[in-house]
Amino acid sequence: xxxxxxxxxxxxxxxxxxxxxxxxxxxxxxxxxxxxxxxxxxxxxxxxxxxxxxxxxxxxxxxxxxxxxxxxxxxxxxxxxxxxxxxxxxxxxxxxxxxxxxxxxxxxxxxxxxxxxxxxxxxxxxxxxxxxxxxxxxxxxxxxxxxxxxxxxxxxxxxxxxxxxxxxxxxxxxxxxxxxxxxxx
Amino acid sequence: xxxxxxxxxxxxxxxxxxxxxxxxxxxxxxxxxxxxxxxxxxxxxxxxxxxxxxxxxxxxxxxxxxxxxxxxxxxxxxxxxxxxxxxxxxxxxxxxxxxxxxxxxxxxxxxxxxxxxxxxxxxxxxxxxxxxxxxxxxxxxxxxxxxxxxxxxxxxxxxxxxxxxxxxxxxxxxxxxxxxxxxxxxxxxxxxxxxxxxxxxxxxxxxxxxxxxxxxxxxxxxxxxxxxxxxxxxxxxxxxxxxxxxxxxxxxxxxxxxxxxxxxxxxxxxxxxxxxxxxxxxxxxxxxxxxxxxxxxxxxxxxxxxxxxxxxxxxxxxxxxxxxxxxxxxxxxxxxxxxxxxxxxxxxxxxxxxxxxx
Numbered sequence: 159x160x161x162x163x164x165x166x167x168x169x170x171x172x173x174x175x176x177x178x179x180x181x182x183x184x185x186x187x188x189x190x191x192x193x194x195x196x197x198x199x200x201x202x203x204x205x206x207x208x209x210x211x212x213x214x215x216x217x218x219x220x221x222x223x224x225x226x227x228x229x230x231x232x233x234x235x236x237x238x239x240x241x242x243x244x245x246x247x248x249x250x251x252x253x254x255x256x257x258x259x260x261x262x263x264x265x266x267x268x269x270x271x272x273x274x275x276x277x278x279x280x281x282x283x284x285x286x287x288x289x290x291x292x293x294x295x296x297x298x299x300x301x302x303x304x305x306x307x308x309x310x311x312x313x314x315x316x317x318x319x320x321x322x323x324x325x326x327x328x329x330x331x332x333x334x335x336x337x338x339x340x341x342x343x
Numbered sequence: 344x345x346x347x348x349x350x351x352x353x354x355x356x357x358x359x360x361x362x363x364x365x366x367x368x369x370x371x372x373x374x375x376x377x378x379x380x381x382x383x384x385x386x387x388x389x390x391x392x393x394x395x396x397x398x399x400x401x402x403x404x405x406x407x408x409x410x411x412x413x414x415x416x417x418x419x420x421x422x423x424x425x426x427x428x429x430x431x432x433x434x435x436x437x438x439x440x441x442x443x444x445x446x447x448x449x450x451x452x453x454x455x456x457x458x459x460x461x462x463x464x465x466x467x468x469x470x471x472x473x474x475x476x477x478x479x480x481x482x483x484x485x486x487x488x489x490x491x492x493x494x495x496x497x498x499x500x501x502x503x504x505x506x507x508x509x510x511x512x513x514x515x516x517x518x519x520x521x522x523x524x525x526x527x528x529x530x531x532x533x534x535x536x537x538x539x540x541x542x543x544x545x546x547x548x549x550x551x552x553x554x555x556x557x558x559x560x561x562x563x564x565x566x567x568x569x570x571x572x573x574x575x576x577x578x579x580x581x582x583x584x585x586x587x588x589x590x591x592x593x594x595x596x597x598x599x600x601x602x603x604x605x606x607x608x609x610x611x612x613x614x615x616x617x618x619x620x621x622x623x624x625x626x627x628x629x630x631x632x633x634x635x636x637x638x639x640x641x642x643x644x645x646x647x648x649x650x651x652x653x654x655x656x657x658x659x660x661x662x663x664x665x666x667x668x669x670x671x672x673x674x675x676x677x678x679x680x681x682x683x684x685x686x687x688x689x690x691x692x693x694x695x696x697x698x699x700x701x
Contacts, residue, residue, distance in 0.1 A: 181348075181519065188348040188521040196348075196519035200374055201457065221607035223518055226682045 162192060162217045164302055165225045167242050169210035170234025170255070175289035179232065180211035182293065186303050186311045187215040195223040208238050215302065230300065232292055233259065234275075243268075253295050255288070271299055273337050279330065287330035294334020305331060346521035351486050351511065352377035354522050355419075355445055358490035360385060361524060362497040364443070365414040366392035368405035372424045373457045374513040375447035379419060399424045403431030410440040411553040413539030415497045419445035421513070422463050423454055426471060432506055433472025436570070437555030439538075441500035444478075444508045445493070447516035450678035458678025459513035461600060464655035467510050468629040475567055477574045479581060480508040480629040482599045486520040488626070491528050499581075501533035503573060510628065512651060514601045514680065577630055584632035585624040588614070591642055592621030593697075594690055597660050598649040599625045601680070606649055609686035620690055628656070633663040643668060645693055649686055650674040 166183070170176040180196050187194035198211045212225035230251045233239035235258045243252060248267045257276035264270050273295045279288040297305060309328055316324050349357070356378045359367070367386055369379045379395065386393035392409070396402035402418050409416045420428060425446045435442055448463045450456040467480050479499060483489040489511060496507040537547070544550045557563040588610065589595055598606040603624040613620040619642070623635045636646075646668050648657035657672045664670060673689040675681045 184519055185348050188346060194348070194519075194521060197514065198517055200513075200517050220604075221611065222605040222683050223514065223520075223601065224605065224680055224682070226684070 160217060162215055162302070164215045164230065164300065165212070165228045166215075166230040166232065166296070167210055167212050167225060167228045167245070168232045168234075169208055169238030169242055170289075172207070172209040174209075174234045175286065176209055176232075176234055177211050179289050179293050179296075180213045182308065182311050182315070183213050183215065183302075185315065186307050189310065190303065190307060192217055193220045195220050197223060197225075208235070208241060210238065210242070230296070232296060234289070234292065235259070236262070251299055253292060253299060255292065269299075271295055271338050271341055273334060275334070278333055278337070282326065282330055282333065284326060287326055290327045290330035291334040291337075294331040294336075295338045296334075297331070298335040298338035305335065346523050348519050348521050349486065350377055350519045351489065351516045352447065353381045354486050354490050354524070355493050355509070355511075355516075356381035356385070357524060358493035359417050359443070359445075359497075360389065360391075362443075362494035363415050364391070364417045364497060366394075366409045367417045367419075368394045368396050368402040368409070369418050369420060370396050370399045370402050370424060372421045374449060374459075374516050375419050375421050375445070378445065378447070378516070382417075399427035400431065403428040403435075406442045406444075407431055407435055407438070407440060410435065410442045411438070411540050413536040413541045415501070416442045417445065418442070419447065421447045421449045421457075422451050422460070422466075423449075425463060426466065429466070429471030432478060433470070433474055433476060434555045435506045436472070436476035436478065437474060437566075438553050439504040439570075440506070440553065441497075441504050442506050443493070443496045443500055444506055446508055446510045448510060448512050450676065456678045457513065459517075459601065459680055460651050460676070460678055461510075461512055461602065462652040462655065462676065463510060464628065464650070464652055467508055468631065468659070476570060477577070477629055478506045478508050479503060479577055479627070480510055481583070481626060482510045482628045483515070483626060484600055484603045484624065486515065486518070486522045487526070489515060490522050490524060491526055492626075495528050495530060498530040498533050501536070502531040503577060504538075505573065505577075510600075512601050513678075581627055582630050582632040582634050583626035584635040585622075585626065586635060587622040587624065588619075589621035589623065589643075590640060591619055592640065593619040593642055594621070594645045594647060594693060595639070595643055596620060596622045596647045596649055596686065596690070597625070597656070598622060599628060599656070600651075602649055602651055605681060605683050606686055608683040609690070612683065612687055613690055618690065618694060625656075628659075631659040631663065633659075636660070636663040639668070644697055645669050645671055647671045647673065647690065647693065649681070649689075651680065652676060
């Protein structure tokens, strides 16, 4: 089995779908036979302020379920970036929503991918898939799972009335993957 | 069935159904609300009882009534809600009624906060209610261990005719982890409930009465001694713990629940640096696993109790080691979850102290 030890914090405004992003990673990890823990923030700060969740994905048994020092952060807005960028491990990766984060001086010991996921989501016709664009960007930056593995999770999660959203979400995922591919060059 | 990703509160709810729970009575409180929410949907679908009571006090007395009728009953709450239920729990112990109570702990005292805590330790292990009684109590560390214990607890409650409490901190309630719901567990064989007040007195030829009132002190003393015999049986048979890397340890951390998992991370780092740390992880908190502290290797110089509370469990460690070793302490309160690095720093400061002494 692959040797994996990933610790990611996903953060944004309540309503941006950050909890779902984390859950999709944990669902996929479970399907892939990996160990995983998903922890949400569940304080009053979820009302209007920042919401976040932490996800650990590991090929080993997971001891501490909490993530004081993430390898990766996904910041869907500026308050989230300000809160979690200082915690990021040196050499870690920050994926940021560049539509809501402007004029920010990043640490020089981390890798940053800027993803205009709001504008991209609107061009796909639905602002709500900004999170899945970001998830695609995350996937391309970490190569944690094959894109098909995430799509399999979509098929499991989006059932009944939501099944019609699968194609849109797959397109969003692909768009996010492309953004990071381009920034790599 | 393989592993499924579930939220702790929902996994505990499903485990209760699998453990044969017939009825649930509860009142909402964070951070355990997903548990009754899940049961409110799934219990009626299975022809079982779900009641959202008007208060915690009402809920625990409904548990008393349903348990008295012979049902397998569950209630769940979080710290201040458990405090409200203490009177009913004492009555259940007095009347020897089985029942399962899930406590998803948050910071106190008073209404406190909603973040994870272990500050109910004394409330659980010393009994918040009146009288000489004990509640069989477990504090698992992972969702897998939690669901297995929830399932088993119904048979334990029936076997001992006593309330059983599952105590987890808010993190275990809120987090998602892959679990296998159908793992084989050792269930105690539940004796037939010939004592139940279930409307079958004509068939039985005698009326079963379930009361905790007993006005003759000699009779009540006799009842108390009978209860004590049962508690001694629990002390003999239900001490559960895990010893981790203790064989060559210089320092042994004592921690339970989420705190134990964080301590595992600390121990791994300490071992990588050549510091011989180990852990005793209580799984039952009443009875406290004193047995784990007998015949420790001579390499051990210090015990370190680590809690999300301010020294409550440490008292049981002190009682268990009975003066043979110093018992240091590290803890955070109010909903703050200690990081592994804090435990590492504490261990190093203790070990450093030893070196200075030598």
